[in-house]
Amino acid sequence: MTIRGIAHRGYPVNYPENTLSSFQAAIDLGFSHMELDVHMSKDGIPVVMHDHTIDRMTNGTGEIRQYTLEELKQFTIHSEEKIPTLEEVLAIAKDRIIVSIELKKPKLYPGIEQKIYDIIRKFEMEDQVYVISFNHDSLLKLRAISDEIQLGPLVNKVRPSHFRLIKKMNARYFAVNCKAIKEKHIKKCESMGVQLVVWTVNTIEQMKSFKAYPSILITTDELERYKALSLG
Incomplete structure (x- = not known):
């Protein structure tokens, strides 16, 4: 059975976030969606990591954009995993799970938008990625x-201008901090036909409150907790 929900950075409670093992765990648990974060290497390769530096997650230091992909692959995450490329992640996700790509600090990476699109198109995943x-x-x-790529503004607070922006960019998704959501x-x-995404929902109480609105797509770190509630 597919669990309708977004696995935040894979399954970060049990695996290093934004790694192939973390994403594979989300797929194996049957989640419908997973979320990842993208930056770009010095030689223009989109790579998957939340921070723009490698300090927190790897045995190295410095900004991702200071290193080529080959250099980034020399560092390890939790002593055994490597920083994945976007291509590596999409290869395991194709035809198995919908992928939400968060574009992080794009001003640091001139041309990253075209690179991301080219990879999505290469994998023929326009319908499976936003x-x-x-x-x-x-x-x-x-x-x-x-015109085909699926998009979604990400916001901490909801303003009327955001709904105008959604129309302007013909967005299919709207990703909002769970603390800012009102009925x-x-x-x-719902009236606009836009998929509302909330993040990050980790307590049972939060999960129950949002599941009262079936149209909402819930993002969580606590995959097995959420799965148990969904199947209960």
């Missing part, structure tokens, strides 16, 4: 590149 970002100008660049926002997204 891109979110706090940088809405970057999403508009993606829309200029492709009027849920109804507005």
Whole structure:
């Protein structure tokens, strides 16, 4: 059975976040969606990591953009895993799970929008991938590149201007901090035919409150807790 929910950075409670093992665990648990974060190496390869530096997750230090992919692959995560490329992640996700790509700090990476789109198109996953970002100008660049790519503004607070932006970029998704959601926002997204995504929902109480609104797509770190509630 497929669990309708978004596995945040894979399954970070039990595996190192944003790694192939973490994403594989989300797939194996039967989640419908997973979320990942993308930066770009010095030689222009999109790689998957939350931070723009490698300090927190690897045995190295410095910014991702300071290293080529070959150099990044020399570092390890939890002593055994490597920083994955976006291509490596999409290869295991194809035809198995919908992928949410968060574009992180795109101003640091000129041309990353085209690179992301080219990889999605290479894997023929336009219907299986959507891109979110706090940088809405970057999403508009993606829309200029492709009419087909699925997009979603990412916000901490909901403003009326966001719904105008959604129409402008023809976005299919709207990703909102769970603390900022009100019932009027849920109804507005439903009336617009936009998929409302909330993040990050980890307690049983939060999960139950949002599951009262079946249209919402819930993002969680606690995959097995969420699965147990969904199947209960």
